[in-house]
Amino acid sequence: MVFKHIFTYRLKCLLRDHENIFWTLFFPLIMATLFNMAFSNLGSAETFKPVDIAVVNDEQYRQDKNFKSAVEKLSSGDDRLFNLSVVSREEADDMLKNNIIDGYIIAGWPIKLVVNQSGLNQNIIKSFTDNYMQTVSALNTILSKDPGKLQNLINEVESKVNYVKEVSHSNAEPDNILLYFYSLIAMACFYGGFFGMREVSDVQADISPVAARVNTAPVHKLKAFIYSSAASIIIHLAEMLILLAYLIFALKIDFGSKTAYVLLTTFIGSIAGFFFGAFVSAAVKKSEGVKVGVLVSATMICCFLAGMMYQDIKYIIERNMPALSYLNPVNLLTDAFYSLYYYDTFTRFFTDIAILTAFVAVFGSGTCLIIRRRKYASL
Amino acid sequence: MVVRVKNLVKRYGDLLALDHLSFSIKEGEIFGLLGPNGSGKTTAINCILSLLKYDKGEIEVFGQPMRPDAYDIKRNIGIVMQNVAVYDELTVYQNIDYFCGLYISDKSTRKRLVNEVIDFVGLGEFTGFYPKKLSGGLLRRLNIACGIAHKPKLIILDEPTVAVDPQSRNKILEGILELNRQGATIIYTSHYMDEVEQICGRIMIIDRGREIATGTKDELKAMISLGEKITVESYSITENQISSIEKLPGITSVEYKNNKLMIKSGKGTNNLETVLDFIRKENIHFGRIYSEMPTLNDVFLEITGKELRD
Numbered sequence: 001m002v003f004k005h006i007f008t009y010r011l012k013c014l015l016r017d018h019e020n021i022f023w024t025l026f027f028p029l030i031m032a033t034l035f036n037m038a039f040s041n042l043g044s045a046e047t048f049k050p051v052d053i054a055v056v057n058d059e060q061y062r063q064d065k066n067f068k069s070a071v072e073k074l075s076s077g078d079d080r081l082f083n084l085s086v087v088s089r090e091e092a093d094d095m096l097k098n099n100i101i102d103g104y105i106i107a108g109w110p111i112k113l114v115v116n117q118s119g120l121n122q123n124i125i126k127s128f129t130d131n132y133m134q135t136v137s138a139l140n141t142i143l144s145k146d147p148g149k150l151q152n153l154i155n156e157v158e159s160k161v162n163y164v165k166e167v168s169h170s171n172a173e174p175d176n177i178l179l180y181f182y183s184l185i186a187m188a189c190f191y192g193g194f195f196g197m198r199e200v201s202d203v204q205a206d207i208s209p210v211a212a213r214v215n216t217a218p219v220h221k222l223k224a225f226i227y228s229s230a231a232s233i234i235i236h237l238a239e240m241l242i243l244l245a246y247l248i249f250a251l252k253i254d255f256g257s258k259t260a261y262v263l264l265t266t267f268i269g270s271i272a273g274f275f276f277g278a279f280v281s282a283a284v285k286k287s288e289g290v291k292v293g294v295l296v297s298a299t300m301i302c303c304f305l306a307g308m309m310y311q312d313i314k315y316i317i318e319r320n321m322p323a324l325s326y327l328n329p330v331n332l333l334t335d336a337f338y339s340l341y342y343y344d345t346f347t348r349f350f351t352d353i354a355i356l357t358a359f360v361a362v363f364g365s366g367t368c369l370i371i372r373r374r375k376y377a378s379l
Numbered sequence: 380m381v382v383r384v385k386n387l388v389k390r391y392g393d394l395l396a397l398d399h400l401s402f403s404i405k406e407g408e409i410f411g412l413l414g415p416n417g418s419g420k421t422t423a424i425n426c427i428l429s430l431l432k433y434d435k436g437e438i439e440v441f442g443q444p445m446r447p448d449a450y451d452i453k454r455n456i457g458i459v460m461q462n463v464a465v466y467d468e469l470t471v472y473q474n475i476d477y478f479c480g481l482y483i484s485d486k487s488t489r490k491r492l493v494n495e496v497i498d499f500v501g502l503g504e505f506t507g508f509y510p511k512k513l514s515g516g517l518l519r520r521l522n523i524a525c526g527i528a529h530k531p532k533l534i535i536l537d538e539p540t541v542a543v544d545p546q547s548r549n550k551i552l553e554g555i556l557e558l559n560r561q562g563a564t565i566i567y568t569s570h571y572m573d574e575v576e577q578i579c580g581r582i583m584i585i586d587r588g589r590e591i592a593t594g595t596k597d598e599l600k601a602m603i604s605l606g607e608k609i610t611v612e613s614y615s616i617t618e619n620q621i622s623s624i625e626k627l628p629g630i631t632s633v634e635y636k637n638n639k640l641m642i643k644s645g646k647g648t649n650n651l652e653t654v655l656d657f658i659r660k661e662n663i664h665f666g667r668i669y670s671e672m673p674t675l676n677d678v679f680l681e682i683t684g685k686e687l688r689d
Contacts, residue, residue: 005480009469016468205430209464213525216428216458217481218450374447375432378391379425 010231028188061107183308186333189269193277195232200281275363302330387436411579457531482529516547
């Protein structure tokens with residue numbers, strides 16, 4: 001009966017705590033939206049767009065079969081380098097002036113390149129013309145000095161080999177951008193620490209007058225803490241489900257096909273975040289402002305080390321300080337999500353979950369040990 | 380005895396907050412703990428409630444040793460904290476219902492008690508209000524309602540009228556007397572001597588954690604030598620005239636400060652008429668002249684050498 005009483009009133013209290021709801025629900029949703037906007041641009045920027053060029057259709061171009069062939073070869077197919085237009089000099093000038101093309105080429109020796117500004121696309125055209133002239137010059141030199149080696153050279157030029165190949169460990173495609181979203185979920189889980197912090201504040205008589213009143217009531221302190229914590233955890237889990245739904249259905253973030261495990265990870269992460277905040281609140285014997293500062297700082301440092309702001313830091317730590325990556329609960333959460341997405345096996349996932357569960361046990365029992373004290377040295 | 384405190388000692392580091400404090404409170408009493416800020420009133424209350432650790436002493440409530448897990452005792456105690464202790468996210472009704480529910484599990488009984496206490500503190504029009512929308516006085520009334528809704532036998536009110544408007548203050552004091560009439564034993568702490576004089580049957584004056592004096596207000600006033608204070612508001616009194624007043628029979632001290640002449644006389648003497656005769660004879664111009672009986676502040680002043688309100 002007391003459970004129902006405390007639990008229901010606690011739900012009302014927490015749901016009306018607008019500041020807490022903002023940081024634990026709306027802030028991660030806003031961050032997710034911003035991440036999505038930033039990374040969708042990053043994705044499109046990574047897709048190569050062929051460079052628009054023109055070649056002046058003069059006598060030299062028509063006669064230089066090799067050059068004509070090279071330009072046409074680079075301007076055909078889906079992975080072409082250029083969108084080629086063969087036009088008169090006047091037309092080429094007009095197109096350049098109207099920014100229809102990034103530059104135009106006049107065949108001959110040396111090959112001339114006309115551009116009206118410098119930039120990446122202009123550099124690409126210049127690289128092509130330089131490379132072509134260098135190769136032709138080398139062929140001419142060899143032909144004049146040692147014609148017998150010409151065939152070898154032609155074979156080498158034609159058979160450029162890429163020695164690096166992307167190989168997947170699983171059926172999923174490697175996707176580094178997902179790490180940002182996974183660390184965002186981990187951050188949201190650990191923002192549940194605000195709930196834990198409030199629960200401890202509302203039961204510690206030396207922190208708040210309301211807690212002092214609760215301590216004078218005929219209710220066991222730890223029971224009161226557990227009952228109201230149940231309400232906090234349920235609200236935070238609901239918030240996490242909303243965030244997950246938003247990521248999956250609105251932003252189309254891929255979590256792989258193991259939905260139940262994703263939910264399990266979120267559940268454990270949420271509880272770990274709650275008890276992390278509760279532990280900080282119980283252990284830091286300072287004002288509420290200092291406690292919030294410690295919680296936010298600790299969470300953001302963990303997020304940074306998990307790669308939320310700079311992705312490579314996660315790998316730098318894994319390579320140089322592997323123990324630290326296992327001691328960072330945010331990193332464990334991020335890693336668990338990524339393992340679910342990327343690996344076909346569960347070994348790494350369950351290792352992460354087991355360590356996270358240990359964190360829950362440590363933070364939870366630590367909190368209970370600290371707040372179990374029922375008399376205070378000062379109020 | 381409802382409360383018995385014996386040789387209570389509480390230290391905060393080097394500071395001795397309670398120095399062998401002892402007192403007993405009988406059933407049906409309104410017991411006042413009077414002392415300046417920092418005198419140890421709230422510390423004593425928190426020790427009684429088993430919120431604070433203490434270094435030495437014994438505390439019994441309803442004849443049983445008070446402990447943090449003495450839930451049967453706690454069930455019969457109502458506490459009104461010095462700081463308002465309510466949830467900002469709950470309405471007036473919900474706050475009272477929540478705290479009452481920590482004591483009373485039966486829903487219908489609780490509903491009745493909550494409605495009764497709302498009527499009692501006069502918050503009927505504000506049941507749907509959130510605490511932030513209430514004035515200071517109404518907030519204090521809500522604080523009181525949360526502490527007494529479960530009809531406790533012992534009610535502890537720790538400075539319940541701090542920062543309260545006169546109308547709410549009177550309502551609160553009347554309410555405390557009514558609770559006492561209904562059978563509750565009251566412990567009332569304050570640094571406002573007039574409030575304590577007005578409602579408390581027995582008063583303990585404390586300073587620096589020590590008992591200064593205990594008794595009814597008349598018993599306390601009887602402990603000091605001062606009998607009467609006469610104040611004359613005038614800006615034209617000479618040194619010679621002051622010396623002459625000092626020589627009048629029964630006068631114990633004369634002080635002239637800020638255009639106010641303060642004449643004190645000992646017990647059993649009434650000097651108002653003598654002073655008036657002197658003023659007329661000397662043709663002293665004055666604004667007001669009035670006589671006062673000793674207050675608890677005078678008791679405190681005479682015993683400790685400092686003002687209660689300091």
